[in-house]
Amino acid sequence: MENNVQQYQQLADMLQTRIDENRIFTDQALLLAYGTDASFYRLIPKMVLRLKNLDEVIFTIQACAQFNIAYTFRAAGTSLSGQAVSDSVLITLTDDWRNHKISDNGHKITLQPGVIGADANKYLASFGRKIGPDPASINTCKIGGIAANNASGMCCGSAQNSYRTVDSMKLVFADGILLDTASPQSIRAFESNQSRLIMGINALCAEVAKNEALTQRIVHKYRLKNTTGYSLNALVDYSDPIEIIKHLMIGSEGTLGFIAEITYNTVIEHPHKASALIVFNNIDEASQAVTALSKDPVSAVEMMDGRAMRSVADKPGMPAFIAGLDLQAGTLLIESRASDKTLLEEQCATIMQTVAQFKVIESIPFTSDSETVATLWGIRKGMFPAVGAVREVGTTVIIEDVAFPVEHLAAGVLDLQKLFDRFHYDEAIIFGHALEGNLHFVFTQSFEDADEIKRYGDFMDAVAELVAVKYQGSLKAEHGTGRNMAPYVELEWGKDGYALMQKIKALFDPCGLLNPGVIINDDPQSHLKNLKPMPKADELIDRCIECGFCEPVCPSRTLSLSPRQRIVLYRELQRRESAGETENIKDLRKVFEYQGLDTCAATxxxxxxxxxxxxxxxxxxxxxxxxxxxxxxxxxWTANHFSATTKMVSLGLKTNQVAQNVLGKKTLSTVVNGVRNISAGKTPIWIPEIPSANNSPVQSTKAANSSAKKVVYLPSCASRTMGQQAGNSDNRPLTEVTQSLIKKAGFEVIIPEQLSDQCCGMPYDSKGMNALADQKSQQLEKVLWQASEQGKWPVLMDTSPCAKQSIEKFSQPIEVLEPTGFVLKYLLEHLTIKPIDEAVMLHVTCSSRRMGLENSMLELAKTCASEVIIPEHIQCCGWAGDKGFTTPELNEAALHTLKEQVPNSCKRGFSNSRTCEIGLSHHSGIPYQSILYLVDEASH
Structure with missing residues (x-):
């Protein structure tokens, strides 16, 4: 749809009357970054919006209609088929769309479209329930996308997808009208005001009822998993127009309206699970086993062909026999779930009796051992990445998603493999949800020249004929039609079915503004246009498939860019430089400087x-x-004179304290932050949570021979220089508290020599000064090797980033622990703990998360306090070394939801990084200290 620059400017002007201009993006570089999704298509929007509430959505829809400008809604951007890209207006949602409400004792959950799928299941966990859909991207994808794509997954099948489990919805239509299908009043008003739409739905129902062949085709297509086109089964399954509208919205990919809220009927989450891996001689035998297993108590049966198993054979932890399997082998990964252990054992026995009817060449029997189960499912989950990791630079990874009638599963697999050979996709693998006949096949594809694009086009034509015509299957089982399969919808559904879909689109979207080109597309070559380039940029990121799985944990995602978006911009920079496109490179570099480099926490x-x-x-x-x-x-100079450097820091903290006492916080803030404003942010920010100096210097101590329990304690440079902020209930410096706790447990403390010169190297590493970082790390390792008597005694570092840095850098066998790991392993058994009777906040640092300590840290906190609260959606505080002072907006963005999550009854928080605690205190409104303070207070 063509619109001129003036129209977009007029639209922007109108939108700015209701929407903050900092949530309206028109910068070319940012449009490229924000416009990218997980598919292999690229459309660059003219405008990107971040909308924070329903009123803004309705206003935007009506404004776009006024200027006849098309728009596309996007949730997480993990879609694979091109349904979440736009060359007009791209509408995304802020984190304000994350509300939920549980009702009917967990049997229903109401969710806004910005809720991440895994979070919905987390809310339901205590009820023993979950939402039905379980897509592989559930840790990233959002409810809006799950519903709009009718996403399913490994255990969901077609019985528990959004279509089958939706209870009610709030919907916004192309004219901005709102319908709440749970409200009789809203329904009455809608039926009165939208008689055209209601009459149109009734007419479509009557048309289908008169066309027996089409009715039978719809019934046949939906005994399979099917997301090709619109949910025509709604016109057969229901007669009430409101129910039909509600179910047509499922899988409509944003082409019929906006899903502002959805209430699901939840399903049981069985507490007991077991998995087994069974290998057969070939796909035919594996498929026969699937047919037999469909009558057994299985919750998931994943099939993997020989090439798929070969792709993960060299991965760490894989069973040894995988490397010896030939390419003809067929493998099933089976899961069974039950309400109790005894029933689970009975189910597993039943399943194995069925399997025993077939020739099994290798197997791993049913197990509930969490480590083994994780390994088994790691095989299945590692296949898509395995292909992505070995692809040639410049190619993209494509994952297609088809469904065969189960009785034709083996033949379908073999025919697909023949197509791979015919079109020379030698690396292609097949795996999928065998119970549903739903197969994914993954291959790599270059779009750099016309011959490669033709190869892909010819291959897809052949796949479409094979699946949709020869086997009457589904070209899209769960990934959505998008742009990728839009040209083949008529092939799969026939003229009558496709004409019906065209009428549905015209009925809901008469002006054609809602996500045009998706599902309904008159261009037979549309799937071969607007293909995303994947240019070589840097070996560190060339394997990126732009899936977006990284985004939820990035602390800068609401401020500047996510990791995916940083990679998109950097790839474009490298592409322009390689092509000699000097125009606009300077502007792009300037945008990337701040958006890409300055605001990345590099966690x-x-x-x-x-x-x-x-x-x-x-x-x-x-x-x-x-x-x-x-x-x-x-x-x-600072590295070579580190003792002098820390003394200057300490002097600065003392000076700050004096200035604060003399001038007061308000005046000091005005002066220091005024200078920062004048310098355009080149000087550090001042906040009242800046700690006092540590006035209790730590002295080096050597080991005595009498004690059998010793620990080397290395106070970080932060804890050596920093005391506590004003207002803390315990004003002792961390170094004093740590030694007190260690001695309380009966351990002798060894403080290394030359302590004031020691640093883990993190301050230099974060700025890319690798040589200096290595220099300091090696110096520290040498000192600790000596202090620990060549690794005989454990080393405690009182901040987690320093511990992680040292664990990764040290070459000698020194056991380095941060506070949580050290207390749990060495101190707890020697302490008497009486939990304090209060609720406390807990922040798990990014370094602790990367060391796998999240659950351990929560366990320790719960041991020491009656209630522990870990705030949602804060994976990293964004302090990032010194960025809390130099780029404070990063810290603010990362913690923007923290304060509202602190209960009124909660007066303090705990973590394990001294610098992180400054920002946490500032943005939470309560003081944060090391978790060692909590352990010390609760222990005797």
């Missing part, structure tokens, strides 16, 4: 969520090497 949390393990922070630190190069001489 590495993204690597934990990334399917191929990419740490975008590593790229950022590498690029910072050049950015901070001019400061290297100063940094080198």
């Amino acid at each position: 590495g949390l993204c690597a934990e969520r990334c399917p191929v393990g990419i740490n975008t922070g590593d790229l950022v630190k590498k690029l910072r090497t050049n950015k901070y190069k001019k400061f290297t001489p100063i940094a080198r």
